[in-house]
Amino acid sequence: MIEPAESTYQVWYCKQCDQACKIHPPTVKPSCRCATPLPGLRPTTVTQMHTPQPKRLQALTDEEGRLRALARKGRRVRVTFEAEVAEAWISSSGSSGRRVQFIVTTPDGRRHVVDSGLPGLHIEAASDGEQE
Ligand SMILES: [Zn+2]
Known part of the structure; x- marks a missing residue:
């Protein structure tokens, strides 16, 4: 069921800060914070592997546990x-x-x-x- 997915995108790195300032498709936010980014001429192709994490059972919080203990028909609250x-x-x-x-x-x-x-x-x- 769980298969790693792959996505490829192109990144232009800023010449001022070396951070990504333009990403296509824009799936990830650019990390460049320059007021006027200077994108390099050629983009770098980045392939990212996504391994979906198996859904973990959510731990019961104390509050939820307390409320669940009360959630009985007929219980006086x-x-x-x-x-x-x-x-x-x-x-x-x-x-x-x-x-x-x-x-x-x-x-x-x-x-x-x-x-x-x-x-x-x-x-x-x-x-x-x-x-x-
Ligand atoms: Zn920058």
Whole structure:
């Protein structure tokens, strides 16, 4: 299945810094950083062997392992996250009565609707400092 592939390209070396300043086809970035590169007249043909690396099994990170251990149906978990209140209002619908609804913004900028009437949900002030 895994066969080494070969690719051939032409490289023009810069006369100022001896780094590749032009590559055709442009599969690799030129390493020349000169403001005005001075490509040599004749390109050098370079053949590169690519030996695809066998895909390694990704090591489980501690965090993923921890989450996997929790990922069982029926397991009781406490979900917490900190966010900033973007909007809040009071809704009153039918038998569920009045409750405060929030739209919060998480640090990644995404907004989430939080219904304070969700059973088991607990909303509290988060400290701004580096506590915990
Ligand atoms: Zn250069």
